[in-house]
Amino acid sequence: MASSNQTNPAARFPLAVETGRQLEENQEFDYSKRSQWLRAAVLGANDGLVSTASLMMGVGAVKQDIKAMILTGFAGLVAGACSMAIGEFVSVHSQLDIEVSQMKREKQKAAGGGGEEGGCENEEGLPNPVQAAAASALAFTAGAMVPMLAASFIREYRVRVGVVVAAVTVALMVFGWLGAALGKAPVVKSSARVLLGGWFAMAITFGLTKLIGSRGL
Secondary structure, three states: OHHHHHHOHHHHOHHHHHHHHHHHHHHHHHHHHOHHHHHHHHHHHHHHHHHHHHHHHHHHHHOOOHHHHHHHHHHHHHHHHHHHHHHHHHHHHHHHHHHHHHHHHHHHHHHHOOOOOOHHHHHHHOOOHHHHHHHHHHHHHHHHHHHHHHHOOOOOHHHHHHHHHHHHHHHHHHHHHHHHHHHOOOHHHHHHHHHHHHHHHHHHHHHHHHHHHHOOO
């Protein structure tokens, strides 16, 4: 019996083993909780990057002036960041209202049945609308700055368009890799999906604007 206890750490230190298991469970729980702000940040960055670059490419298809492209990108940045923040705030706040109402119903049932109220621990995991809105707006702004900075100092139109496409391509790959790495998703598939989606959006915007502009509308 003595030899078996010496070779079995769980038997010698049951409290330490149990504490280690609890720490692992808490780490997994904390990892899952960050999906809220991670989703808002990654989506905001991708939206800012793709939408602003597409707007700049569309305007550049009919007007090659650098000032027009930069002003278009800036307007898209401001409008998009505000829209993303408001939309995320409303969406997450609706989710918060639903979860708070559910917690109140559970507390009432527990009080009526004589059970212990355990809702205080669950309140820590409630969604935060302000945090989600801020993360979404800041991420959108960061993504939108990439094509604007790429086009700011290049006067030649074709070179400017090529630099914007190249900068957006690199940023899309980075955002796709970052979202996959933090979310423990397949990196190659995530990056390729984000990259192809961004290319498609820019190509459609450029082509349709070019077509409409050539018709004199």
